[in-house]
Amino acid sequence: MTGADLALGLRVRLEQETPIPLAAGFTCGPGEMLALVGPSGSGKSTILRCIAGLHRPRVGEVGCGQEVWLDTTRGRHLPPQRRRIGYVFQNYALFPHQTALGNVLAALGDVPRAARQRRGRELMALVNLEGLESRRPADLSGGQQQRVALARALARDPSVLLLDEPLSAVDQVTRRKLQRELARLRQRVNIPIVLVTHDLEEARMLADRVCILHRGETLQTGTPEDVMTRPADARVARMVNLSNVFHGTVVAQVPGSMTRLRWLDHTLACRFQGGFEPGQSVDWVVPQQYVILHQRVRPSRGDRENPVTGVVEDFVLLGDIASITLLVEGRPDVSLSLTVPTHVARRNRLQRGEQISVSLLSEGLHLMMPRTESDANAATGY
Amino acid sequence: MDWPALALSLQLALWTTVILVPVGIVVARALAWRRFAARGLVEAVIALPLVLPPTVLGYYLLTAFSDASPPGRLYESLFGQPLAFSFQGLLLASVIFNLPFAIQPVQRAFEGLPPHVREAAWCSGLSRWRTFWRVELPLGWLGVLSAAVLTFAHTLGEFGVVLMVGGNIPGETRTIAIAIYDRVQAFDDQTAGTMSALLLMFSFSAIAVVYLVSYRVSGRDGR
Numbered sequence: 126m127t128g129a130d131l132a133l134g135l136r137v138r139l140e141q142e143t144p145i146p147l148a149a150g151f152t153c154g155p156g157e158m159l160a161l162v163g164p165s166g167s168g169k170s171t172i173l174r175c176i177a178g179l180h181r182p183r184v185g186e187v188g189c190g191q192e193v194w195l196d197t198t199r200g201r202h203l204p205p206q207r208r209r210i211g212y213v214f215q216n217y218a219l220f221p222h223q224t225a226l227g228n229v230l231a232a233l234g235d236v237p238r239a240a241r242q243r244r245g246r247e248l249m250a251l252v253n254l255e256g257l258e259s260r261r262p263a264d265l266s267g268g269q270q271q272r273v274a275l276a277r278a279l280a281r282d283p284s285v286l287l288l289d290e291p292l293s294a295v296d297q298v299t300r301r302k303l304q305r306e307l308a309r310l311r312q313r314v315n316i317p318i319v320l321v322t323h324d325l326e327e328a329r330m331l332a333d334r335v336c337i338l339h340r341g342e343t344l345q346t347g348t349p350e351d352v353m354t355r356p357a358d359a360r361v362a363r364m365v366n367l368s369n370v371f372h373g374t375v376v377a378q379v380p381g382s383m384t385r386l387r388w389l390d391h392t393l394a395c396r397f398q399g400g401f402e403p404g405q406s407v408d409w410v411v412p413q414q415y416v417i418l419h420q421r422v423r424p425s426r427g428d429r430e431n432p433v434t435g436v437v438e439d440f441v442l443l444g445d446i447a448s449i450t451l452l453v454e455g456r457p458d459v460s461l462s463l464t465v466p467t468h469v470a471r472r473n474r475l476q477r478g479e480q481i482s483v484s485l486l487s488e489g490l491h492l493m494m495p496r497t498e499s500d501a502n503a504a505t506g507y
Numbered sequence: 508m509d510w511p512a513l514a515l516s517l518q519l520a521l522w523t524t525v526i527l528v529p530v531g532i533v534v535a536r537a538l539a540w541r542r543f544a545a546r547g548l549v550e551a552v553i554a555l556p557l558v559l560p561p562t563v564l565g566y567y568l569l570t571a572f573s574d575a576s577p578p579g580r581l582y583e584s585l586f587g588q589p590l591a592f593s594f595q596g597l598l599l600a601s602v603i604f605n606l607p608f609a610i611q612p613v614q615r616a617f618e619g620l621p622p623h624v625r626e627a628a629w630c631s632g633l634s635r636w637r638t639f640w641r642v643e644l645p646l647g648w649l650g651v652l653s654a655a656v657l658t659f660a661h662t663l664g665e666f667g668v669v670l671m672v673g674g675n676i677p678g679e680t681r682t683i684a685i686a687i688y689d690r691v692q693a694f695d696d697q698t699a700g701t702m703s704a705l706l707l708m709f710s711f712s713a714i715a716v717v718y719l720v721s722y723r724v725s726g727r728d729g730r
Binding site: 221 | 621622623624626627628629630631632633634641642645646
């Protein structure tokens with residue numbers, strides 16, 4: 126965030142041991158969508174509740190723009206009513222006894238009657254619900270309820286929008302539609318939006334930045350591209366479904382050019398990554414899109430880039446793509462995963478037990494500090 | 508037909524209900540939504556009148572009301588008359604005896620509110636007071652209605668506790684249930700029968716109304 130953004134953005138820092146451990150810190154600028162991603166039980170919803178004032182952490186600060194909503198050092202904790210937040214709950218939590226419009230009007234506060242009605246209808250139109258104003262939530266579909274919840278959240282004219290797994294309770298088709306609408310809505314409201322999701326794909330599609338959470342701790346915050354190709358450590362790598370996480374030793378550093386890495390019997394060339402000393406042991410990862418299958422019929426010069434040979438252990442067709450697990454030659458205890466388009470797999474007549482070779486593209490090799498002993502072991506041990 | 512006894516019963520039932528409905532709502536809210544250490548204990552105490560013989564409860568109340576005990580003495584020094592064998596004593600006993608009827612239906616109703624709906628109200632800017640009137644009560648009013656009707660009907664038919672703490676003073680503590688007993692003792696089966704039929708009809712209609720209303724409401728709201 127720039128300085129100006131910081132002045133209007135959301136700042137969050139939370140710490141506690143019990144009842145739910147938290148060690149979270151992040152910022153979110155106006156117009157930015159930040160996705161909190163993590164498995165269930167990682168404290169995502171608790172963080173949203175802390176921002177909203179529904180949960181009071183032991184230690185922490187939450188502020189938005191010039192306002193301070195929570196500052197435990199000064200004993201400040203504003204109730205939800207005094208924080209300008211829009212909150213879309215996971216199950217929407219609509220008022221079942223009120224109409225769709227009534228739900229929105231309830232959040233408009235003490236606006237004069239005529240203006241309230243006008244604003245309520247504007248919000249219904251904003252979320253494409255014209256004509257359904259007098260329906261009760263029970264008579265609306267999941268997607269429509271979600272939109273009512275969104276309109277109600279926006280009715281307060283919030284300075285932060287909080288979305289708790291907003292798309293988890295709707296079917297696939299509705300989800301796609303709502304995702305597009307959320308993306309469109311973002312362009313119209315210039316406030317920080319914090320989205321909680323366990324779906325990394327959804328986070329990647331919608332969010333400007335993602336924040337990876339594990340047991341209440343923010344492990345890494347960055348663009349989806351960043352986090353998914355350059356994870357901070359082996360833990361993050363596993364959480365973003367990167368399976369090719371290994372252990373190696375830095376052999377040489379050629380500043381500005383490359384880093385050489387010893388792995389099993391291979392010496393791999395990587396793009397230069399500073400901050401590591403020769404002789405230092407590291408974790409490293411190669412995302413599957415940087416593992417390239419060598420074509421048997423048409424060898425190319427590119428095949429010389431970090432070549433690794435092995436035997437196909439597992440071969441699964443998943444529609445357009447085929448997922449392959451390779452046992453590295455001479456080391457049947459080390460496996461490497463890659464995906465190729467199904468037609469490529471067919472053309473190369475891939476099958477179990479077949480010997481193949483691949484290149485690990487040097488630009489995709491990413492080195493990470495091993496965090497602790499247990500983390501290093503948790504990689505794969507190699 | 509002992510009309511003064513019926514009037515007294517109705518009066519007792521009305522006052523008990525008027526006092527207990529707000530108490531029931533306050534206690535039920537706390538039990539439904541607050542987590543505190545003694546919660547189980549409080550619930551057990553409230554449920555006690557359901558299982559305790561009315562005579563046992565009546566005995567303890569009578570002991571507490573007597574001028575030999577501090578509460579009894581305090582009341583007498585404040586109001587210049589004893590609690591035992593008075594309408595006020597009867598009312599107090601009735602309030603205590605009906606606590607489970609006034610609290611439990613409301614507690615169940617509040618516990619059954621959709622998850623996060625109160626929090627959604629706070630996050631929509633509604634104060635706690637407004638949330639109560641706009642969200643909690645409209646969603647939990649059936650529980651409040653049940654509590655009111657049950658308390659009223661139950662007070663009307665209460666016998667054991669009334670006999671213990673109130674005795675059988677016409678116009679002061681003789682309720683319709685006592686009057687029925689009194690008539691049977693006097694072999695006046697016809698009057699006893701009439702009064703019993705009246706009480707039966709009233710109790711049945713009260714309970715039936717609660718069920719009918721709750722079915723209609725749940726059908727309408729799709730709840």
